[in-house]
Amino acid sequence: MARLKQVTGTKTDASLSSALQISPQTLSSWKGRDSTPYSLCVEIAQTRGISLDWLLLGEGPILRQTVTDSSEANQESTTRENTILALWRLLDENDRCAIQNALEEKQRLRDMELRLSEMAAILATLKPVNET
Template sequence: MDKKSAAAVLDRLHTVFGVKNDSQLCEVTGVNRPTMGNWRSRNSVPYPLCVSVAEEKGVSLDWLITGEGVMDRSHRTNEDDALLDDPLERSILTLCRSLDEEAKRDIQSVAQEKKRLSDIEKQLTKLMLALADIKRPA
């Protein structure tokens, strides 16, 4: 797929909003489904939407429209610098950047699910400790 096609741009919009399909993208952007379908079928890039999303979400308009450069237009933080110092995270980032948008969304989805499960495990541990405190004889 051409990185500058309407489909590629819409796929990057999926990434920005963390959605999996056009219906979800329509919901978060307020665009009606037939309009989005027309963009895809006519290979018409929604430039006004891209500009407003870039402004609102702080993403690079160049990246959103062309797929070139980095997604986030904000300045790097100390945390970002720390990521570059960690060989494992640098390796993961390099691999991720080599993938197409669909593969990146798949990885994002798996990582979000892993994070959700980790958070649930932490909550469960806290609840088990609280329950054990309640059951202890005074």
């Protein structure tokens, strides 16, 4: 249950049951039996890119290892993106907003640096006027 809460970004049983779209009584029953339906775990693991071993047993990496037919660099990029996405899903809304703001600011700074570099190149091509 703790790992399900982590994956869904919930903290209470009530919010977990809501996130899983089940009744609180169903969740309570699962807790009482110390058992969660395997099919639900498989579905969550597939849709969120989570390792089923980690979700069920708490073993291994959180993220499922993806295998693609593309090049190694592309696979590395996909794995990195899946990792970022899975970690993003674990954050609360305030943390997501803070990260988004930081990324937008970083992009704004890159744009400004590019414009500054372009202006410096233009200035370097201008010949100084000699006053006599």
